[in-house]
Amino acid sequence: MSWFVETLKSYPEIAIFLALGIGYWVGGKSYKGFSLGAVTSTLLVSIVIGILGVKISPNVKSVFFLMFLFAVGYGVGPQFVRGIAKDGLPQAMFALVMCVLCLAASVAAAMLAGYDLGSAAGLFAGSQTISASMGLATDAINRLGMPPDQAKQLLDAMPIAYAVTYIFGTVGSAIILAQLGPKLLGIDLVAACKDYEMRLGAGEEGEVGTKWHDFELRAYSIAPNSPFIGRAVGDLEGGTQEGVRAFVERIRRGGKIIEADLATRLEPGDVVAIGGKRDQLIARLGPSGREVEDVELLDVKTEGVDIYITNKAVDGHTLQELARWPGARGVFLKKIKRGPTETVIPVLPKTKLYRGDVVTLVGRTQDINATAKELGYVDRPTTVTDVAFMSLAITVGALIGAVVLKAGGVPLTLSTAGGALIAGIVFGWYRAIHPTFGRIPEPTVWFMNSVGLNVFIAVVGISAGPGFVAGLQKLGISLFLWGIFATSVPLFIGMYLAKYVFRFDPAILLGVCAGSRTTTAALGMICEAAKSQVPGLGYTVTYAVGNTLLTIWGMVVIMILS
Structure with a gap:
């Protein structure tokens, strides 16, 4: 054991991988649907490793945090811009209000409890389940010009508060939105979603969604008395009721196979390969159409x-x-x-x-x-990332964020982390409309998001390890209770605002609330309770806005309380 500890001290890079390995393994386990998740598990493991006295350069976490924040912005960019600029504006405005409520509740809790800046930032991050905010809070604390020992004490307090408040932040949010929300608001979630689906066209001219989903390719012989003989393929495809979709792909004529287009005219004896839903195919050809077996005709790529x-x-x-x-x-x-x-x-x-x-x-x-x-x-699968674009975009964002402006002697800055986040949003949105450059495959975005954040968390936890036990003993129970307050109050107020002020449809209302708080676990429970994916329609725009603002609030918490 002594050799193991000394090895970790001598080669701290090993400690990071140890924390990630155990953290992801534990975070992947669940009990009755509840899981700590990779971030919290990695943090707890890192704290234990930190208690052993392992020290890691803070530059490591800075590099991975910039990578993480850029990936966050790159992912939410299209939805963020759409929400701000177009029909998602009411949802974006609600997300802004919800984020302000989350900030106000957390700051109020920290002030009433008398917590220091580090504990306040950790309380906010854990109660709102936005671990990324700790990075911007760290930057803000480092810019206050405090003595190193005092700054380290604040930074070590942050992960303690996060770990204590995160569990209810996750589980409590899901319970409040998915179980208490419908009862408090008087919403029959299942009925509301069915009604919303009907207004979106479910049940019109067939089963829900089947005419958009199913694809079959069958061969039919044109009957001698078919009304389509001598008419164009376009007439056959468009000649029945709206909403029925079937297409003539190929025709066997005189023993030869020809590719069909809209202008191709049908002749007696033709055998047509039609793609669509079987009952709709019969509707196209009439009851006299005879289905035939023609393997070669149906061999369509x-x-x-x-x-x-x-x-x-x-x-x-x-x-x-x-x-x-x-x-x-x-x-x-x-x-x-x-x-x-x-x-x-x-x-x-x-x-x-x-x-x-x-x-x-x-x-x-x-x-x-x-x-x-x-x-x-x-969007065919690829493993190639435009590393030049990614690196230069992070560089530009970080350089802009590094600029410090003073207003009345108070330094104002986005910080390099905030600059990377904004760069991700801008370049992610621009790539959505000009996809000829800047390709970052989904697996790479996941790696930057997940591993980038967890390396940052691992370094934070290892650094905070020595003071964790004392901090937990000092703040444990009260911190947990204030965390419940900071989690619950914005959600309860937000649900009523969503219903009575913003007047969102009951089917998407709870999805809007879940997105504003970026709690994916809650969305899963809401959709399960609704027996529908409709609540997800309110999640995407609000998630993009909420994820961006709540991350930035980590810096704002320090600015307000300092």
């Missing part, structure tokens, strides 16, 4: 791909409207993902698409390529 929405002309249009576009011919929608958390959006006729969304389509390769030109570009 199809694929399912993700398409990144970038076309401004698509922004804000419903699926029902987009289905009428020529570019929608031959493709079927399987899934919509939105925002940095890849929130799954209900696929319904009146669901709107926005730039930055990722849609999964199924169809022939040539049809997919044609659709991609209308929507954006095919």
Whole structure:
């Protein structure tokens, strides 16, 4: 044991990987649906390692924190800008109000309890489950010009307060929003979501969403008395009721197979390969259409791909409207993902698409390529990251953040961390509309987000380890109770504001609240209680705004209380 401890002291880089390894392993375990998560687990493990006397250069955490914050901004950029600029404005404004409530409740708790700056910043970070805010709070404390010993004491207090208040911050938020919220607001969540789905077109001309989802390819022989003989393929595809989607992909004529387009005319004896829903295919051809087995005709190359929405002309249009576009011919929608958390959006006729969304389509390769030109570009899997773009963008943001302006002798600055966050938002949004550069694959964004943050947390925990036990003994119970106050008050007030002031639809109201507090666990419980993905429609814009502001509030807490 002595050799092990001395080795960690001599090679502190080993301690970081040890903290990450145990932290991720413990954080991945759950008990009755509750998990500490990787961040809290890594923090606790790091504190234990820190008690052993391991010391790590603070530059390590700075590097990884800049990387993390840029990834956060890069992910939320499209939704953040859309929320501020367009129809998401009411949700963005609510997120701003909710973030101010979170800040006010945390600052009030710290002032009433008489906590120092470090404990106050940790209380805010844990009660609002926004660990990233500790990085900006650290920068703000270091800029106060305190003696090193005093600054270290404050910085060591921060993770203690975070660890004590985080558990209720996570579990309590989910319980308040998913279980207490519907009862307090008098909302029948299941009925509200069903009603919302109906208003989005569910149940119109068939089962919910099936006409947008299913894809089958079948061969039918044109009957001798078919009304479509001599008419163009476009007539066959568009000749029945609105909402029914089926497409002629190929035709066997005289023993030969020809590729069909809208102008191709049907002849007696043709065998057509039609993609669509089976009962809709019969509706196209009439009851006299005879299904045949033709393996060669049905041997059509199809694929399912993700398409990144970038076309401004698509922004804000419903699926029902987009289905009428020529570019929608031959493709079927399987899934919509939105925002940095890849929130799954209900696929319904009146669901709107926005730039930055990722849609999964199924169809022939040539049809997919044609659709991609209308929507954006095919987001095929890649492992290559534009490192030059990423590094230079972080450099630009950090340089801007490093500028210090003085107002009445008070230094004002974004800090390098805040600059990296803003750079991520700007470049993430710009890439969403000009996707020809700056590609950072999803796995890389995850790594920057998760590992970047947890390395920062590991260094913070190791540094705070020696004073953790004494701090916990001094503040433990009272800190936990003040954490409950700081978590609960903004949520209760926010829910009533969302219903009676902002008048959000009951189906998305709780999702809006969860997004403003960036609590993904709560959204999962809300969707489970609602038996629907509809609450996720209120999550993405508010998450983008909330994640940005709550992170910045870490610096603001120090500015207010100092």
